[in-house]
Amino acid sequence: MTASIRTPWFWLTVAALALLSLFVLYPLANILTASVTGDGPSGWARLFDNPKYMQAIGNTLLLATAVTVIATLIGVPMAYVTARHTFPGKGLIALLPLITLVIPEVIAAQTWLMMLGNNGLITRSLREVGIRLPSFYGWFGLITSMSFIYYTYVYIGVVSAIARFDAQLEEAAQSLGTAPGKSRLKVMLPVIMPAILASALLVFTMTVGNFAISMILSHRLPLLSVVTYQAAVAEGASDITMQSTLASVSVLIVMAVLFVNRRIIRRGKYEIVQGRGAKPQPLRGMRGALVAALAGLVVLISLLPLISIIIGAFTASRGPVMQWGSWTLANLERVFVSAPQPLVNSLTYAGIATLISIIFSAMVSYLVVKKPNILTPFVDYVSAIPLALSGTVLGVGLLATFHGGWLPLSGTATIIVLAYVIRRMPFGMRNGQATLHNIPNSLEEASISLGVAPVATFFRVVLPVMLPAIISAAILTWTTTVAELSASILVYSGGRETLPIQVFRLIDSGLMAYASAYGLVLVTVILLPIIIAARVFRIDVFALR
Amino acid sequence: MFMKSTPLAALLTAALVPAAFADPVLYTSNPVPAYEAVQAAVREQAGASLGVITGGSGVLLRRVEAEAPAPQADVFWSSSANTLGAYEGLFEPYASPALEAMLPELRYPGDLFLPANLHVVTMLVNTDQLDGQAAPQTWADLADPAWNGRIILADPANSSTGYTIVWGLSKLLDEATYKAVVSNMVVSGSSSNVPRGVAMGEYTVGLTYETNSYAYIDGGQTELLLVYPADGTFTSPEYAALIRNAPAGEAAKATIDALLSKDAQIALLKVAFRRPSRTDITVADHVGLPEISDIRTFALDEAEAAANRDAFLADWAALPKAGDVE
Numbered sequence: 073m074t075a076s077i078r079t080p081w082f083w084l085t086v087a088a089l090a091l092l093s094l095f096v097l098y099p100l101a102n103i104l105t106a107s108v109t110g111d112g113p114s115g116w117a118r119l120f121d122n123p124k125y126m127q128a129i130g131n132t133l134l135l136a137t138a139v140t141v142i143a144t145l146i147g148v149p150m151a152y153v154t155a156r157h158t159f160p161g162k163g164l165i166a167l168l169p170l171i172t173l174v175i176p177e178v179i180a181a182q183t184w185l186m187m188l189g190n191n192g193l194i195t196r197s198l199r200e201v202g203i204r205l206p207s208f209y210g211w212f213g214l215i216t217s218m219s220f221i222y223y224t225y226v227y228i229g230v231v232s233a234i235a236r237f238d239a240q241l242e243e244a245a246q247s248l249g250t251a252p253g254k255s256r257l258k259v260m261l262p263v264i265m266p267a268i269l270a271s272a273l274l275v276f277t278m279t280v281g282n283f284a285i286s287m288i289l290s291h292r293l294p295l296l297s298v299v300t301y302q303a304a305v306a307e308g309a310s311d312i313t314m315q316s317t318l319a320s321v322s323v324l325i326v327m328a329v330l331f332v333n334r335r336i337i338r339r340g341k342y343e344i345v346q347g348r349g350a351k352p353q354p355l356r357g358m359r360g361a362l363v364a365a366l367a368g369l370v371v372l373i374s375l376l377p378l379i380s381i382i383i384g385a386f387t388a389s390r391g392p393v394m395q396w397g398s399w400t401l402a403n404l405e406r407v408f409v410s411a412p413q414p415l416v417n418s419l420t421y422a423g424i425a426t427l428i429s430i431i432f433s434a435m436v437s438y439l440v441v442k443k444p445n446i447l448t449p450f451v452d453y454v455s456a457i458p459l460a461l462s463g464t465v466l467g468v469g470l471l472a473t474f475h476g477g478w479l480p481l482s483g484t485a486t487i488i489v490l491a492y493v494i495r496r497m498p499f500g501m502r503n504g505q506a507t508l509h510n511i512p513n514s515l516e517e518a519s520i521s522l523g524v525a526p527v528a529t530f531f532r533v534v535l536p537v538m539l540p541a542i543i544s545a546a547i548l549t550w551t552t553t554v555a556e557l558s559a560s561i562l563v564y565s566g567g568r569e570t571l572p573i574q575v576f577r578l579i580d581s582g583l584m585a586y587a588s589a590y591g592l593v594l595v596t597v598i599l600l601p602i603i604i605a606a607r608v609f610r611i612d613v614f615a616l617r
Numbered sequence: 618m619f620m621k622s623t624p625l626a627a628l629l630t631a632a633l634v635p636a637a638f639a640d641p642v643l644y645t646s647n648p649v650p651a652y653e654a655v656q657a658a659v660r661e662q663a664g665a666s667l668g669v670i671t672g673g674s675g676v677l678l679r680r681v682e683a684e685a686p687a688p689q690a691d692v693f694w695s696s697s698a699n700t701l702g703a704y705e706g707l708f709e710p711y712a713s714p715a716l717e718a719m720l721p722e723l724r725y726p727g728d729l730f731l732p733a734n735l736h737v738v739t740m741l742v743n744t745d746q747l748d749g750q751a752a753p754q755t756w757a758d759l760a761d762p763a764w765n766g767r768i769i770l771a772d773p774a775n776s777s778t779g780y781t782i783v784w785g786l787s788k789l790l791d792e793a794t795y796k797a798v799v800s801n802m803v804v805s806g807s808s809s810n811v812p813r814g815v816a817m818g819e820y821t822v823g824l825t826y827e828t829n830s831y832a833y834i835d836g837g838q839t840e841l842l843l844v845y846p847a848d849g850t851f852t853s854p855e856y857a858a859l860i861r862n863a864p865a866g867e868a869a870k871a872t873i874d875a876l877l878s879k880d881a882q883i884a885l886l887k888v889a890f891r892r893p894s895r896t897d898i899t900v901a902d903h904v905g906l907p908e909i910s911d912i913r914t915f916a917l918d919e920a921e922a923a924a925n926r927d928a929f930l931a932d933w934a935a936l937p938k939a940g941d942v943e
Contacts, residue, residue: 190819287806298806302775391650392816393836471683483689562676565689566642566668577671580809581648582832 080527081443088436089447092454095494099469100323100457107317115317128294129321135214135295136279142219143275147226148268150367154227155234158352159360165367166231169224172374175381177221177284178579179591183377184208184217185288213289218282220374222275229271229503232544233264236510265336266509270502273333274459277326281462283558296322297462319465323457330456378595384588392582403589413567414574415593421485421570422554425492429553430546433497434538437504438530442513459498463558466495470563483565491559496552500545507541543605551598571597641865641872642668644677646695651889655694655872658881663871674700675775681707681860691869694733694857694876699784699923700777701730701856708858711870715877718895723854730856732894733876734828734885737912738782738851740844741812741830746821753822755848756786760797766939767821768801771808774930777853778808782824783933784922785851789915799936816841831890831906845907849915854894 107115119125153159154166172180187194188208195205206212237260245255286295300318355363388400407415433455440452458466470491474481481487511534519529535542557572564573571594578587641659645652652669659667670677674695681690685707693708710729723732740759742752746767753759759768771779787795803820805811808829815823816833823830827843834841857876863869875881879898885891886903893900900906922929 185817185819189817288810290806302772302806389836391832391836392813393833393838395837468679471680480687482684561672562680564670566640566670577649580671581650582809582813582829583649586649 079443081439082445082447084435085439085443085445085447085451088432088439088451089454091432092451095490096454096457099466099473100461102472103316103465103469104320104323105316106313107320115313115320118314119317119321124294125299125318128296128299128318129325131294132280132296132322133325135211135218136276138215139218139222139279140272140276142215143223144226144268144272146219146223146370147271148230150223150370151227151230151234153355153363153367155231156352157355157363159355159367160364161368162364165364165371169227169371169374172221172224172378175221175377175591175595177282178288178576179381179587180221180377181217181285181288182579182584183380184213186380187376188213188216209289210293214285214293214295217285217289218279220370221285222278223370224374225274225278226268226271228548229274229506230264230267232541233267233506233510234260237263263510267506269333269336270506273329274499274502276329277459280322280325283462283464300462301464319462322462322465326459327453327457330453330459334452381588381591381595384584385592387585387588389583389585392584394584403585404593406586407589407593411574414569414571414590415597417485417568418554418571418594419597421488421492421568422550422556425489425496425553426546426550428489428493429497429500429549430542432493433500433504433545433549434535434542437501437508438534438538441505441508442516442534455501456498458494461495463491463495463556463560464562466491467559467562470494470559482563485568487563488560488568488570491563492553492556495556495559496549499552500549503541503545503548504538507538507545511537547601547605550601554594554598640666640668641691641863641868642670642689643692643694643872644670644672644681644690644860645693646672646674646677648889651885651891654884654888655876655881658875658878658884659872662875662878662880663868665865665868665871667872673775674777678704678707685861688860688862688864690860691863691865692857692872692876693860695855697736697777697781697853697855698725698730698919699780699853699926701858702920702923705729707861709861711859711873713870713873713877715874715895718879718897719877720894720896723894725856730858731873731877732854733857734855734882734891734894735909736778736781736826736828736853736855737845737892737909737914738778738785738824738853739827739830740846741815741823741825741833742842742844743815743818743821743840744842745840746818752842752844754844754846756790756798756846757794757848759801759822760790760794762797762801764801764822766801766803768798768824768939769803769805769811769814769820769822770824771811772804772806773933775806776808778826779804780922780926780930781851781853781917784929785915785917787929788917789849796936799933799938802938804938827892827906828890831904835890835904845912847913849913851917852909852914853917853919855891 150165150169154162185208186192188205189195190207192208195208198205208216241259241263242252242255245259246252250258281297283297283301286298287301290298296318300315300322303314303318354360384394385403386399386401388395388398388402436451436455440448461469470487471482474487474490481490515537516529516533519533520526524532554570555572556570557576560570561573561576564570569577571590575587575590575594578584578590641663643652643655652671656667656669659665670680670690672680677693677695678700681688681693682704684690708729710727711731712728713731716724716728716731719732720735723735725732740753744752750763753764770782773779773783783799786798790798805814808825811823811825812829812833814820815830816838830841830843834843857873859869859873865872877895879895882891882893882895882898883903886893886898886900890904890906892906892909900908
C-alpha cells in the first residue's frame with residue numbers, strides 16, 4: 073500500500089476517481105437519495121406494494137435474459153465465421169452489421185411493424201395461407217427486434233478477440249490428440265470468454281435501459297424503463313421519489329450483473345503471448361454457400377430499417393404521407409442547405425466527446441487491468457455506472473446537478489459533450505479491458521527492467537500494442553456517440569440540435585421523408601471513419617479480410 | 618490522435634464557449650411544421666431568431682421547473698389547462714394585444730395562459746380495414762365487440778389528448794357503454810403512434826385531435842376518413858405561456874404576439890391544421906375542415922378534469938382493455 077502511493081499510477085487513479093465522482097457519482101447521488109428522502113411512504117415501500125412495478129422488474133429481467141441469449145447465439149457464430157473463414161460476400165457481411173448500430177431505434181421499430189405488425193407484409197401473407205402469427209406487440213416483437221439490433225454488439229466485441237486468438241494454441245491442442253472441434257471449445261472459448269461476457273453484459277444492460285423500442289412495442293406489458301419514464305412524467309421535478317426508486321432498481325440490476333461478470337473473468341486469467349491470428353480458411357461449395365446464405369439472411373433482416381431509410385430519403389412526401397415511387401432530392405437539400413446545423417453540431421460534439429472518451433478509457437482500463445491498487449476496483453465500478461443509467465436518468469441528473477451553482481453548464485454545448493462522454497465512455501472501457509487482458513505483462517516488465525520509466529513504458533510499449541484496439545474502440549465510441557439520443561435530448565439547448573435529435577423530432581412529427589434524409593446522413597457520417605480506417609490507415613478494424 | 622492540435626483547439630473553443638444569445642427560446646411538444654411556421658412569424662414580425670426545444674410536454678414542464686432559478690426558456694407552447702394547471706407558478710400573466718381577437722370562452726383566468734389554438738377530438742377511420750363493417754358515427758358505436766382491439770388511443774396517464782378523450786367519454790356515455798368502449802381500446806405509450814398506426818393500417822380507428830389526423834388525409838391517403846361523432850365531441854384549447862423571468866425579456870412577449878397573430882394562425886392552420894383561437898379567420902377558406910360552429914361539441918369542465926385526475930386514472934387503470942396482457 074505505501075509502495076503503491078509513490079507510483080504515478082496511484083495518483084492517476086485518484087484523478088480518475090475524482091473526475092468520475094464529480095460527473096457520475098454526484099449527479100447519481102442527487103437522484104438516488106430521493107428514493108428514501110421524499111415525502112410520504114418511501115419509494116421502496118411503494119415499489120413492493122405495487123404489483124405493476126414488481127411485474128415490470130420481472131418482465132425486464134426476462135426480456136434482457138432472452139435478448140442476451142439470442143443476440144449471443146447470433147453474434148458469436150457470425151463473428152467466428154467472419155474471423156476464421158472466407159466465403160462469398162464476406163466483405164459486405166463483415167461490415168454491414170455495424171450499420172444497425174446507428175439506425176435510430178424508433179426507425180427500426182417502425183420498420184419491424186411494417187413487416188410483422190398487425191398489417192405487416194409478412195403477417196398479411198402468412199394470414200392468407202392460414203398461419204396466424206402472435207401479435208408483434210409484446211414479447212414476440214420486443215425479443216425479435218432487440219435481438220436483431222443488439223447481436224451487433226456481440227459480433228463486434230467478439231470478432232476482434234477471435235482474430236487475435238493465437239492459432240498455435242489450437243494447433244498445439246490438436247497435436248496433443250484433441251479433436252479439432254473439441255480443441256476449439258476447450259482452448260479458444262476460455263480465451264475469448266471475457267470478450268463474449270463483456271459484450272453480453274452490454275446487451276443485457278442495453279435491453280434493461282432500452283426506451284424507444286420498449287415504448288412502441290410493449291403496449292400494456294410493463295417494463296422497467298417505461299414505468300420509470302411514466303413515473304418521471306407523472307411526478308415532475310418536485311417529488312422524484314418513485315422515478316428515482318425505479319432508476320435505482322435498474323442500477324442495482326446492472327451492478328449485480330457486472331459483479332458476476334468480474335467474478336467469472338477473475339476466475340480464469342489467460343494471456344496470449346504472441347497473438348498470431350489464424351489465417352482465414354476459405355469455405356467453398358455447399359458449406360460456403362450455406363454459411364454465406366445464413367449470415368446474409370441475418371444481416372439482411374437487421375438491415376431492413378436501413379433500406380427503408382435509403383428509399384425514404386429520396387421519396388417525395390406531402391406532410392406525413394409518403395408518395396412512394398416519386399423521387400426527389402428535396403429531403404437531402406434540407407439536410408445540407410436549408411437546415412445544416414444538426415449535421416455541424418453532431419460532428420463537433422461527437423468528435424470532441426469521442427476523443428475525450430478514448431483518452432480517458434484507455435488510461436483507466438490500463439490502470440484497472442495492469443496496475444491494480446486499492447482504488448482501482450472503485451474506478452472500475454464507478455466507470456461502469458453509466459451503463460446502468462438510462463439516458464433519461466443521466467440527463468435529468470446532469471440538469472439537476474449542473475444547473476446554476478458553482479459549475480453552471482446547462483444551456484451550453486459542454487453539457488452535451490459531457491452527457492456523450494459519460495454515457496459512452498464505458499463502451500471504450502469494456503473494450504479496452506478485454507483487449508488488455510490479452511496483452512502479456514512480460515512485454516511491459518521487459519521495458520521497465522531495461523530502464524524505461526513506467527509512464528513512458530505505457531506510451532511507448534503498451535499504447536502501440538493497444539492502438540489497433542483503441543482505434544476500433546474509438547470507432548465504436550464514435551458510432552454510438554453520434555447516434556446518442558435519450559440523454560442529449562434532455563440537455564440540449566436551442567440551436568444545438570444534433571442529427572439524432574432532429575431525426576427523433578421529425579419521426580415524432582410523422583415526417584418520415586425528412587427523418588430518413590437526416591438518418592441517411594447520420595449513417596454516412598458514422599461509416600466514413602470506418603472506411604477511412606480500413607482504406608487509408610490499413611487498419612483492419614473489424615477483421616474485414 | 619486523429620487531429621492536429623491547432624484545429625482541435627479552435628474546435629474546442631468554438632464548441633465549448635457558451636454563445637451569448639439574446640434570442641428567444643420556445644419549449645414545445647408541437648411537431649416540426651408547426652414550430653417552423655412560428656419561427657417564420659417571429660423572424661418576420663419581431664426580427665428575432667427563435668430557438669426551439671421539443672419534447673413531451675410533461676418532460677418540458679419538469680425542465681422549466683428545474684430551471685426556475687435561472688430560466689433558459691421564454692415561452693412554453695403545448696398542453697391543455699388540465700396539464701398546465703398544476704404548473705401555474707412557473708409562468709407569469711401576459712395580456713397580449715392579440716387577446717382582443719380571441720374567443721372569450723377560451724381565455725384562461727388572469728391571462729396566465731394564452732389560447733394559441735383549439736383542439737377538436739376526432740375518430741380517424743381507415744376504411745380499408747373496416748372488413749365490411751360500417752364506419753362508426755357515434756361514440757356509442759364503439760361499444761360493439763366487433764371493434765375489440767381495433768381502436769387505438771394515447772395513454773391517458775401520459776398524454777393530455779388521451780386524458781381529455783377518456784374523461785369526456787366517461788361523462789358523455791352511461792357507465793355500461795363507457796366500459797364496453799374502453800374494453801375495445803388498445804392503449805399506446807406514444808401519442809404520435811395513434812394517427813400513424815391507423816394510417817399504416819395497424820388499427821381501424823384512432824382517437825386523436827383533428828390536427829394530427831387531418832395531416833394524413835391532406836397528404837393524400839384517400840382511404841382515411843375523419844369522423845366528428847354525432848353524439849358530440851370534445852374540444853380543448855392549447856395554450857402558450859410566458860415563462861416567469863424569461864431571459865429574452867421583451868423578445869419573449871413579441872414571440873407570443875407573433876404566435877397569436879393572424880398571419881401566424883393562418884400559417885399554422887395551413888401547414889399544421891391548427892384550428893385558430895382567433896375569431897377573424899374562416900377555417901374553410903384555407904383547409905378542408907368544418908367550421909367549429911358546424912361541429913356538435915360536448916362541453917367539459919377542465920378544472921374538474923384536473924382536480925379528479927388521480928382518482929380517475931386509478932379507476933381507468935383498473936378497467937379491462939383490449940391491449941391487456943393475458
